[in-house]
Amino acid sequence: MKRSRDKAASELFAALYPRLAGWCRRLVDDDETAHEIASEAFTRLWARWTSVQEPRGFLYVTAANLVRDHWRGLERERKAMRRVTSEAAVSPHTEQADPSVRLLVQSLPERLRVPILLHYYADMPIREVSVLTGRKEGTVKADLHAARELLRAHLRRSLDHTR
Template sequence: MTAVLTPASAIGGHVQRSADPVEDAVREVFVAHYGQLAGWAAHLVGDRDLGHDVATEAFTRLLSHWERVDDPRPWLFATAANLVRDHWRKRGREAKAYERFQGGRPGPEEALPGPDQAQLLSVREAVEQLPDRLRLPVLLFYFADLSVAEVARQVGRSEGAVKRDLYDARSSLAATLEEAR
């Protein structure tokens, strides 16, 4: 860690300190960023409680990686984005397993004609459809408000490659959303 952090939480008029300076530093980062991270994750997964679970897991992982993390905020958002991606993958696998279980037979809710899927496509769903290489930079740059340099550090690519990924993602999203109109 390049900067020394001090705890920001005060209880009963005095600063709450632990014997572990790492725990104090993580507590300060938690106070500063947990709410935004939890809200961001909740928006991505469409579930407030799951968003809080994702944010909590990201902070748990931060604690165990603290010595190797230069800047906690982008690291937390990248970790949360990976957790969200894992959630989306799991949800996709569960849907496929359910379809196999049904044996291709339509369930009761599938038998009735539903709304036009083109009208239901949201930006979130369009982002979910992006390839992994494009999805994480989009989530970090547009949804977590990280700079191109911070995104490049988190995904392990050059800034030029991240800019190209963002350009490709915008083109793909524009085409997908235009088709849905």
């Protein structure tokens, strides 16, 4: 029993860790932070291994929340630095993360972010997303549609700013 569980955990790790860590690296600044976030997501998964129905979705949603926390921490740090030192002395923070994915996680409310993450990044069909989130399939489709529209609007705005 324990051996089979260990084997399943090992296989899941081998299959999902590189992709999850790669996805995290697009969102955060460095490899080390990406590893930390992916590791923490796996730790939380295995700490409640028996109660998680869909580990893939759990990992992505947990990682997205951790990334959001990381950004908040960075923002707090930046504000504190700005308060301590003069504003001119601080160079603007270079955005190394992929702005498009960052936009995805940052601009969407959790209700819309979770279906997007599960469907597009965790590669789950709408039926599974519906089971996992406890929403009807039609609701999930509507959420995905709303999320795409929201992203489109955000993207259009950010493109207008850069021109």
